[in-house]
Amino acid sequence: MDITLDRLHDLARGAAFLGTGGGGDPYIGRLMLQQQLSGGGRVRLIDPSELDDDALVVPVANMGAPTVLVERFPNGPSAVQAVRKMERLLGRKVDALMPIEAGGVNCTLPLVVGSLMNLPVVDADGMGRAFPELQMTTFSIYGVAGSPVVIHDEHGNDVVVSAVDDKTSEWLARVVCMRMGGKAEITLYPMSGRDAKTKSVPYTVSLALQIGGVLGAARSTKSDPFAALDGFFRAARPPRCFKVLFDGKVTDLWRETTRGFAVGHLVLGTLDGTGTPMDIDFQNEYLSARIGELYVATTPDLICILDRETAEPITTEGLRYGQRVKVVGVGVPPVMRTPEALAVWGPRVFGVERDYIPIEQMGD
Amino acid sequence: MRIGVDVGGTNTDAVVMHGGQVVAAIKSPTTEDVGSGIVQAVREVLVQASVAASAITSVMIGTTQFTNAIVERKRLVEVGIIRLALPATTSLPPLVDWPADLVEKIGRNVVMAHGGYEYDGREISALRQDEIIAAARRFNRAGIRSVAISSVFAPMNQNMEKRAADMLRAEIPGVAVTMSSNIGRIGMVERENAAVMNASLMELSKRVVGAFRTALKEIGVTAPFFISQNDGTLMTSDFVETYPVLTFASGPTNSMRGAAFLTQFKDAIVVDIGGTTTDVGVLSQGFPRESSVAVDVGGVKTNFRMPDILSIGLGGGSLVRDDGARIGPDSVGFELPKYGKVFGGDTLTTTDLAVASGAARIGNPALVAELSSSVVARGMERIHLMLEEAIDRVKTTSADMKVVLVGGGGVLVTRKLKGASEVILPKHAGVANAIGAAIAQVGGEVDRVFSYEGQGRELALDGAKREAADRAIAAGADPASVTILEVEEVPLAYLPGGAVRVRVKAVGNLAGHGAD
Numbered sequence: 001m002d003i004t005l006d007r008l009h010d011l012a013r014g015a016a017f018l019g020t021g022g023g024g025d026p027y028i029g030r031l032m033l034q035q036q037l038s039g040g041g042r043v044r045l046i047d048p049s050e051l052d053d054d055a056l057v058v059p060v061a062n063m064g065a066p067t068v069l070v071e072r073f074p075n076g077p078s079a080v081q082a083v084r085k086m087e088r089l090l091g092r093k094v095d096a097l098m099p100i101e102a103g104g105v106n107c108t109l110p111l112v113v114g115s116l117m118n119l120p121v122v123d124a125d126g127m128g129r130a131f132p133e134l135q136m137t138t139f140s141i142y143g144v145a146g147s148p149v150v151i152h153d154e155h156g157n158d159v160v161v162s163a164v165d166d167k168t169s170e171w172l173a174r175v176v177c178m179r180m181g182g183k184a185e186i187t188l189y190p191m192s193g194r195d196a197k198t199k200s201v202p203y204t205v206s207l208a209l210q211i212g213g214v215l216g217a218a219r220s221t222k223s224d225p226f227a228a229l230d231g232f233f234r235a236a237r238p239p240r241c242f243k244v245l246f247d248g249k250v251t252d253l254w255r256e257t258t259r260g261f262a263v264g265h266l267v268l269g270t271l272d273g274t275g276t277p278m279d280i281d282f283q284n285e286y287l288s289a290r291i292g293e294l295y296v297a298t299t300p301d302l303i304c305i306l307d308r309e310t311a312e313p314i315t316t317e318g319l320r321y322g323q324r325v326k327v328v329g330v331g332v333p334p335v336m337r338t339p340e341a342l343a344v345w346g347p348r349v350f351g352v353e354r355d356y357i358p359i360e361q362m363g364d
Numbered sequence: 365m366r367i368g369v370d371v372g373g374t375n376t377d378a379v380v381m382h383g384g385q386v387v388a389a390i391k392s393p394t395t396e397d398v399g400s401g402i403v404q405a406v407r408e409v410l411v412q413a414s415v416a417a418s419a420i421t422s423v424m425i426g427t428t429q430f431t432n433a434i435v436e437r438k439r440l441v442e443v444g445i446i447r448l449a450l451p452a453t454t455s456l457p458p459l460v461d462w463p464a465d466l467v468e469k470i471g472r473n474v475v476m477a478h479g480g481y482e483y484d485g486r487e488i489s490a491l492r493q494d495e496i497i498a499a500a501r502r503f504n505r506a507g508i509r510s511v512a513i514s515s516v517f518a519p520m521n522q523n524m525e526k527r528a529a530d531m532l533r534a535e536i537p538g539v540a541v542t543m544s545s546n547i548g549r550i551g552m553v554e555r556e557n558a559a560v561m562n563a564s565l566m567e568l569s570k571r572v573v574g575a576f577r578t579a580l581k582e583i584g585v586t587a588p589f590f591i592s593q594n595d596g597t598l599m600t601s602d603f604v605e606t607y608p609v610l611t612f613a614s615g616p617t618n619s620m621r622g623a624a625f626l627t628q629f630k631d632a633i634v635v636d637i638g639g640t641t642t643d644v645g646v647l648s649q650g651f652p653r654e655s656s657v658a659v660d661v662g663g664v665k666t667n668f669r670m671p672d673i674l675s676i677g678l679g680g681g682s683l684v685r686d687d688g689a690r691i692g693p694d695s696v697g698f699e700l701p702k703y704g705k706v707f708g709g710d711t712l713t714t715t716d717l718a719v720a721s722g723a724a725r726i727g728n729p730a731l732v733a734e735l736s737s738s739v740v741a742r743g744m745e746r747i748h749l750m751l752e753e754a755i756d757r758v759k760t761t762s763a764d765m766k767v768v769l770v771g772g773g774g775v776l777v778t779r780k781l782k783g784a785s786e787v788i789l790p791k792h793a794g795v796a797n798a799i800g801a802a803i804a805q806v807g808g809e810v811d812r813v814f815s816y817e818g819q820g821r822e823l824a825l826d827g828a829k830r831e832a833a834d835r836a837i838a839a840g841a842d843p844a845s846v847t848i849l850e851v852e853e854v855p856l857a858y859l860p861g862g863a864v865r866v867r868v869k870a871v872g873n874l875a876g877h878g879a880d
Contacts, residue, residue: 027665028553032455068483070551071516072452154451181452181482222762254821256855257483309653317550320669321851322654 001045003111005037007209014212015107016313018204020302022262022285023104023130024062024069025315032076033108033115041115045205046096048124048197055095055193057122058086060113061106063134063151063173064183066284067255067262067317072183074105075154076112079185082152083117086187089148089160098122098196100137100189102204103130103285104315109185121205126189128201128336129302132261132284134173135166136345138335139189142199149173149188153180178260201335215311225311226326233330241331241360245289245296246278247271247308250323255282255316262316268327278327280305282316287350289327297329298347300336301359304328329359365413367406367420367585368802370618370795371427371572373436373697374639374681375772376401377798378409380420388413389795391772394639394698398429399575399582401698406583423580423589424598426801428615429572430565430608432640434466434662435675436694440564441510442471444503446496446532447556448479448515448524452488458514458556463663470564473508475499479524480516485856487524488516496528500535509536512563514544514556520854520865522546540566547609549852554667561664562609569608573601590804592618594668595849596652597807597871612661613670616643618800620652620671623768625803626790632766633755633784636796637773639681640695644754645673647768669850674758678750680773684712687736688743691750705732714776717743724775744778752782759783770796805871807849808835816862825851825866832870841872 003011012030015023037043051057060083062074087094097110097117102125114121126137140146146166151173152158159176163169169188177184191199214232218225226244233242248268255264261283268278276292286303289296297303305314308326335341337358343349346356365387370377376394380387390409395401410417433439445458458474459467477496478489503511511532515524522545529541542563548555573591580589590598592614604611619636623629630650636643646653652671659670677693681700684691696703696711703709705716706727712735718724720732720740755767767784769777770793781787792799810832814824833846850869855862 025551028456031461031553035456035460065483067550070553071483072449072480072488073456073552075452075455077455154454156451178484181486181488182484222756222759253851254853258855322849324654 003043003045005034008034010212010216011108011209012212013215013313014208014210015102015104016315017211017304018107018208018302019103019130019313019315020285020304021282021316022066022132023101023106024066024074025317026104026313028069028073029105029108032074032112036076036112036115043111043115044120045123046120048122048200048202051096051122051193051196053192053194056090056092056190057096057098057193057196058083058094058187058190059098059100059126060110060185060187061100062109062183063177063186065257065260065262066104066315067257068182069105070317072181074109074183075185076116078152078154079109079113080116082150082158082185082187083113085150085152085158085160086148086190089150090190094119095193096120096122098200099125099205101125101127101130102208103127106130107205107208122196123205124196124200124202125204126200128204128332129300130285131345134170134188137189138201138341139191139195139199140166141340141344144189144191144195144199146188149186151176151180151184151186153184174260182257182260201333219310226328229311229328238333240333241358243329243359244326245329246291246327248278249325250319250321251277253319253321264316266319268325271324280327281350283350284316286316288347288352289329295352295354296362297359298352298356299350300332300341300345302330302332304330331359365415365419365421366802367409367423368798368800369402369405369423369425370797370801371398371402371425371429372615372638372797373428373432373695374679374700376405377795378405379795379798379802380409380413380415381799381802386792386799387415389792389798391794393701396698397575398572399579402576402579403582406579406585417584418586420585420587422587423585424592424801424804425576425589426592426614426618426797427572427611428638430568430611431613431615431661433565433568434561434664435641437466437469439568440469441567442473442506442508443560443563444473444475444499444508444511445560446475446477446499446511446513446528448477448491448513448528450476450478450489452480452516453552456553458560460553461665466662466664470560473503473506475502479528481521481524483517485521491524491527493531496531497535500532504536509538510540510542510563510566512542512544512556512559514552514559516552518543518545518555519548519550520856547607549667550854551667554665557664558609558666558668561661562607565608569605573605576601592801592804594670595871596621597805612666612668613673615797616645616671616673617652618804619643619770619797620645620647620800621803622796622800623647623770623790624650625799626792626796627768627788629766629768632768633758634768634770635751635755636771637769637776638679638771639700639773640677640679640697641675642678642751642754642773643673643675644758645671646758672758674754676750676754678714678747680713680715680776682714684714684717684743688717688739688746691743691746714743714747717747718775721778723778747776748779748781751777755781755783769793803874805873806836806839806841808832808837808839808841808870809868810835811865811867813856813863814866816864828866828868829870832868836870836872840874842875843872846870846872
């Protein structure tokens with residue numbers, strides 16, 4: 001299907017939801033795609049099953065801290081150069097692009113690049129949401145190598161990282177990214193069409209479109225957007241757990257751009273000031289939520305902060321003291337909850353010293 | 365005793381308040397020079413209150429002049445825009461998401477130059493004097509006298525914007541320069557938008573603030589005067605002259621706070637019908653509901669802290685076309701007494717419809733007697749439909765809510781509105797904005813670089829909050845009402861010792877003049 005101008009609001013809003021606070025300002029992602037499409041560009045989103053088994057599929061993304069992206073925007077032509085470099089390294093043309101993550105700007109950037117290069121974009125990703133680090137993908141977990149990683153900036157510099165494993169790729173690429181100003185365009189995980197079909201989280205771009213559509217429809221019909229989201233995830237196949245975890249306002253917020261990430265901590269109080277506050281930690285994305293000592297959600301399940309009335313997703317860099325919000329949690333598909341997957345993005349990876357418990361079994 | 369003044373596009377309202385009491389209130393037309401309208405309104409209200417000018421202790425002015433100029437695309441000057449960023453940020457150039465008709469007014473004089481900072485304080489590229497001078501010469505040739513400069517990460521380091529501003533001033537004598545770092549927070553698109561809008565208002569701001577000053581002097585009011593800011597607090601007049609953009613949304617904030625004061629309602633929809641626009645907002649637990657996402661002003665994205673307001677082009681001076689099927693968005697504004705039919709003019713406005721329908725007695729009703737009744741009916745129905753749609757759009761639940769009508773255009777509403785459990789027109793509704801200005805809150809601000817390394821974050825923040833609160837109290841806030849409105853931290857990674865720019869704003873009700 002063609003992604004058209006009239007779907008961009010839905011897409012950006014849904015991508016912001018899946019961004020779980022990270023992935024970059026969806027407004028910027030939407031504007032970039034809007035510029036591209038209103039200038040006559042087209043872009044085709046394809047079902048993974050449309051790929052030939054021996055096609056060459058390359059994810060393309062913007063790497064960096066969301067706090068940097070709102071000042072230094074992602075850059076389409078720089079991403080095109082990164083893809084070209086990958087083609088030269090592999091000695092063949094790329095057949096299709098794919099998002100590495102369906103959340104935030106990285107949901108829409110591949111569509112901009114696809115339009116610039118006249119390449120289709122696969123409706124799938126490697127995270128089913130947004131995660132802060134490059135090795136946190138189903139591609140890596142199920143055996144696709146991240147290297148070579150091409151890192152490209154607007155000055156025209158590029159660096160190719162070929163590492164022994166994907167965590168090392170992340171470790172080395174992050175330093176390069178910081179030197180490039182805390183953001184860079186990257187391509188990595190070059191893979192066959194077969195791998196793209198079997199080692200990705202499928203239909204996540206269309207999931208973003210659907211979530212954005214649900215929120216947009218609730219707004220235009222004046223119905224409760226939280227009930228609409230609940231209904232949507234309940235009806236998903238398989239059904240996904242949806243919970244409102246907290247209702248309150250931002251009472252304390254600390255964030256800094258460090259080690260190449262937007263890292264921080266957030267405290268939410270109830271509206272009337274009584275009861276136990278909620279603590280949320282983030283590294284680009286919201287990672288864990290607890291009320292007092294009781295954890296109510298951790299990665300890889302989604303933790304999203306939404307405007308308490310309109311349910312507009314709020315990114316970490318959009319957070320402000322005093323904002324009135326609701327925190328919601330959404331369960332992720334089984335492919336993201338296997339022991340191999342949890343070893344890569346479970347709570348312990350982010351310093352929460354506890355085993356992963358699926359959100360449907362937590363709290364209460 | 366204090367005076368609250370609201371200078372709208374159509375009317376200038378003035379109230380005299382003593383503590384929590386409205387002593388006198390009057391509504392009078394805004395004049396083209398702004399000043400003589402203020403003189404007249406303040407004179408009349410002082411007479412009505414039987415109070416001498418010397419007994420006034422402070423004057424608070426709220427004005428929608430600057431917002432209206434952007435919304436109506438009028439009285440704006442052509443702007444030069446310089447972004448210091450190359451080779452970064454080319455994917456979204458300045459004015460990227462602006463409405464075409466507004467760009468037409470301010471011009472597309474955009475220069476992308478080298479410069480800007482990285483998040484860690486390094487330069488993206490060095491500032492190039494030759495580029496800035498070339499831009500200055502280009503602007504100068506085009507007759508541009510107002511320039512907006514934005515650099516990447518300017519809130520973290522203002523230096524490059526300052527240097528570029530100095531180069532511009534050396535090249536274009538008398539140029540007004542707006543630096544994005546003085547206006548907005550992190551977020552390039554929104555901060556730059558605010559700087560450009562501010563620059564487009566430079567001529568109007570000098571004229572309007574100058575008119576305020578002269579008018580008060582003429583009346584003999586020697587008390588200090590303040591102008592309302594978007595968050596409901598007050599600014600000095602000199603500050604507004606340089607940063608008129610900071611008055612955006614002060615009108616809606618004032619009218620909502622005024623409506624809350626007049627009705628004592630905690631939850632309601634406030635519909636403020638002015639001469640040019642109608643602002644619809646929501647009172648939630650006694651305060652204007654704030655927008656948690658970026659807000660549009662005249663179709664331009666900003667990241668000011670503002671009430672969540674829907675503004676539509678409907679007011680008492682809106683033009684009626686197509687036999688009543690089309691209303692606004694343009695308005696005769698303050699020239700209603702000149703062009704409106706009931707005043708002997710030849711332009712059909714919504715006020716003429718209200719008079720013809722018998723809902724209002726303004727001007728000379730005989731002058732609209734020959735209007736076709738089907739035009740009047742169609743036009744009045746269209747007005748109500750526009751209001752109902754606006755009410756529906758600001759609501760977040762489908763349940764009916766109380767609707768409070770304020771502003772001079774309340775006469776346009778003649779029947780029950782869909783979506784409203786009841787429609788209330790409180791006493792003094794017509795001057796709610798002026799009352800909101802008069803009960804404006806006072807703020808205290810701290811904006812300084814703190815080192816967290818020695819004392820730790822908690823202690824540093826507590827200190828900053830206490831200092832901001834003390835400043836609010838020193839400025840006249842009732843200590844019991846002081847709350848912290850805003851805390852913003854920008855870590856300065858390029859400085860040693862855990863340096864953080866901390867901005868804290870505390871606000872409170874004027875002592876003895878509380879809204880509650």
